[in-house]
Amino acid sequence: MGTTEEHHQQYMYTGMNMEACKNRVAVPPPQPFFKSLQTNLKETFFPDDPLRQFKNQPKSRKFILGLQYFFPFLEWTPRYNIGFLKSDLIAGITIASLAIPQGISYAKLGNLPPILGLYSSFVPPLIYAMMGSSRDIAVGTLAVASLLTGSMLSSAVSPTENPKLFLHLAFTATLIAGLLEVTLGLLRLGFIVDFLSHATIVGFMGGAATVVCLQQLKGILGLHHFTQSTDLISVMRSVFSQDHQWRWESAVLGCCFLFFLLLTRYFSKKKPRFFWISAMAPLTSVVLGSLLVYFTHAEKHGVEVIGYLKKGVNPLSFQDFVFFSPYFPVALKTGIVTGILALAEGVAVGRSFAMFKNYNIDGNKEMIAFGMMNILGSCTSCYLTSGPFCRSAVNYNAGCKTAASNIVMSIAVMITLLFLTPLFYYTPLVVLSSIIISAMLSLIDYKAAIHLWKIDKFDFLVCISAYLGVVFGSVEIGLVIAVALSILRVLLFVSRPRTFVLGNVPNSVCYRSVDQYPNAQTVPGILILEIGSPIYFTNAGYLRERIIRWIDDEEDRLKLSGETSLHYVILDMSAVACIDTSGISMLEELKKVVDRRDLKLVLANPGGELMKKLDRSRFLESLGQEWVHLTVGEAVGACRYMLHNYKPKSDLNGETWSNNV
């Protein structure tokens, strides 16, 4: 071995003796119980430190900051100027032109009256503009949540036979979703959303988008009867069992508009400057389609149209809630499931755009805004709204500056509601189907799935299971599969942490995994193991078995090769950032096992938390503080020193030594 190694070796031996080591690994200064409790609670519920700006401020300023915290528009209105207004006007009109046809389409998807889609683009954006802290979110209904509302409520009440009850259940579900969102936000439980992993969401959204597209076959083919199920097999059976009823006029029209929409999308993607072309395309399609039907009277030749839409803004609906009905549990379930979905999408979208523009949003506060929006929305004939990705992306591309673009959209929708609803009479449903399909296709993120396959096979499995669950089962089954797999993944992660055998990296004092650094050299007579995770009750048993197995393997290997026998087991605790009582018991048991085999347990680099608990549980005493070292290198140095000077077993002789070192 080179001189550097020897040099280090020397440094170690000269610079260190057993006494000096004693004080090297510090037990951190004790903290009062309530202070550490406070720290823990803060990390759990306020990881983003939302109260940061309140620090060291006078009381009156604190009050203003508090108001601004809950109503962020108070913060930006004073700074609002004509430049902002111009940008927001353009963005607002652009998203309104997308919101109107999309709103109507999604309401149809949820078996709800089309006008509800417009209502839901009027009141909620106003509330969000006051309470939301994202500058880019454009409020509106979500395709998947609409579909889910429709299918879950349909299982209890038929939307065609009892449309009134169905509508009231939808309002109730929206109220429940809103209450849930506000509650989660106030209790700062927003991190629940984190338990849906990225892979799960990719799979679930892709599956939901596929299912939504399949549902559009009804509109495209102009079918009157259609299955209530959403799975692929039912839909295909439904479509092909009535192939004599397919309307070619409808299908041709649908395909033309779909082609048009996809073409504009493709064009806008190539030239981002012309984002407005794809943003305006849906409204253009609606206008063109309506004109076509009006002049050709296609509504009499198999092309269904929206028909009469009531003029006027949102009627109140708080008298319509059904709490004391046998159907309430269905509304409750629907509200909870769709509420969490809407929250997940809205918070994720808000965060992504905040990341682009480099400002902060507080997920928990966003939840309160979404919740209030849905509570007040449910009282004014709106159904579930959130911050859908595609509409927000258009808003962002259109150059919105503040949440005022939502107000502009809201006013545009109000004008539509007050004066323009008759214009939608001739709008063919097939155009709405095309709009939905073109929006949904972008949600099937096959590239992300390929990326997952490349990086992490288990994540890909989770993703594809969620996808197949939605497509072949139902949206709910898919969601359950996705959540169950995500939780299973966490449990597997925490119950089977990695352990590594370490070796000395040549020409350094570092000890690293021999798997990763094949040229790292193990030290004869000493087994060095790294534990790759905090030790909890879920993995304590496994780690004990695994470490004993490593020792067995090493002893077997040494026996076979006839090398020097094992004397020391060094555990590198760098990665053990925390430990619970089960973990401490595990270490105690391990020490007993190691002692019984005439080996010596040595700890390297235990962290503060670990030292505190080892100290309190008297494990340190029983181990001996001289067997706790700051680095693996020092631990190895100390072990070698002991081996050389005390030679605990006769099987060790100078020759083997110098050959191996």
Added chain:
Amino acid sequence: MGTTEEHHQQYMYTGMNMEACKNRVAVPPPQPFFKSLQTNLKETFFPDDPLRQFKNQPKSRKFILGLQYFFPFLEWTPRYNIGFLKSDLIAGITIASLAIPQGISYAKLGNLPPILGLYSSFVPPLIYAMMGSSRDIAVGTLAVASLLTGSMLSSAVSPTENPKLFLHLAFTATLIAGLLEVTLGLLRLGFIVDFLSHATIVGFMGGAATVVCLQQLKGILGLHHFTQSTDLISVMRSVFSQDHQWRWESAVLGCCFLFFLLLTRYFSKKKPRFFWISAMAPLTSVVLGSLLVYFTHAEKHGVEVIGYLKKGVNPLSFQDFVFFSPYFPVALKTGIVTGILALAEGVAVGRSFAMFKNYNIDGNKEMIAFGMMNILGSCTSCYLTSGPFCRSAVNYNAGCKTAASNIVMSIAVMITLLFLTPLFYYTPLVVLSSIIISAMLSLIDYKAAIHLWKIDKFDFLVCISAYLGVVFGSVEIGLVIAVALSILRVLLFVSRPRTFVLGNVPNSVCYRSVDQYPNAQTVPGILILEIGSPIYFTNAGYLRERIIRWIDDEEDRLKLSGETSLHYVILDMSAVACIDTSGISMLEELKKVVDRRDLKLVLANPGGELMKKLDRSRFLESLGQEWVHLTVGEAVGACRYMLHNYKPKSDLNGETWSNNV
């Protein structure tokens, strides 16, 4: 600063340049997909490597080893000798003398006919002796599981009004528990038991023991009517509402025997050589109590007795299972809950004693043994059995050598069943109550609770919640609270990992947490953070927020103090043993944020798994391999080198530098 520091600094600068670093952190050699899958599956389901001994053996030997694996008695019978027999005989007779009165008592506790307790100490021990691999477990019924069986089944069927159905449900529940145990064992899902943390079990067992003791007030006070509930308030109300019915004869007798039992226990604890005194005490109490009643005719003066017990060994009971009854769901639920409880106790007891005597037992195989024992038991009029702690401890203390002590106990119980049952006619119930109370008191492990409080406050909270849930709610409520808290604990653990700011430990190249080592010195212009856990989807969002907050804090601090501004953020990835795709995305986002602030992200010591995924996801490319270092020390060296030679910002001058270093 001292010369050692300078020396190291020099070493770093001379020994390293940017080019040399490039190849330092290795991306581990790629592994074929199926090989890594195989490794993962092995670690998940076979962490203890039970097939170890089959390696490199001829086929015939493998067959024998396989037989021995499932029937361990084949392994020890050939080596069995007269010395073993002597020890096992003594141990077997000792545990039989405990098993007979305890069996009868526990059966009463579960509202089952007393004779069932004897049946359950006859067949299951024989099966365990053949299939079990623990040398110390003494098979028998469990107090808590008996109570739980009784109370769960009572909620559906009254044991007094419909004793036959009640009994059949108990057999069915036992069968289900057995099937569940075998299934879990065969699928090697034994690690499910690990999800009950030590703290949970201490609290739950203490609570259950308290509840069981409270139930004995019925026997001690000689009450005829008693509440079906198990919670403290109901029991106290029941006891004090009928204080005119208390029988002093019964109470006096009970207290005397309880005192006697506790005294012998205390004596045996002080002098472990006389373990047999406390082991024989219950049988002695039964004999003394029976004689007393026989001679004083106390059964006519308010002291209830067991009465007639049928002679003869276990009748068959497989014709009694109720699968197609409305009560089946109750039996199913009871079977699952009690089965898992019995498993948890049995496996834990087996493991502890194996640890003492330094032999290995395979938890999953033990489960199969317990399961078979309960399946065959349920066909021969036995109810749920496992390896109870107190009986096994007596067995161990009595010096048992092999599972043959169970056979001896079984034969002793058989003789009792065939010839001696009439002797129990006059046994007073109050003696049984005393036996239960004295056994239960040792389960209330208040010392463990104090230990938990000292070491880990959250673990204590979990423990005390489980205790209070059982005592003031019910056994089931306590169990649900315990499991929910355990899972919540895991989720909190994984979603809120620790992060530390690192500083240079004086006179070393090590960088350690400044919280733990208050004398560690931070490096000006460089923020060094350690991430204390693998990065998963559950903590990725939190870690992003937390790291950004650390950067904010550091920048604020530097601004206030007027020191040099921040230029580099070094992430010490030592503890990040694995990562998923959400974690990779988090790092990508973090890099964007850091870049936008004109800072540079540097990684130190990423592990193999991490490097592999960073490489595949092209994060390494975008970061630049020269910003990945083997140690924090080298990363700091490289950053300092860059700062000195390129001075990215004008705020940095030589003076500040030398003052701070």
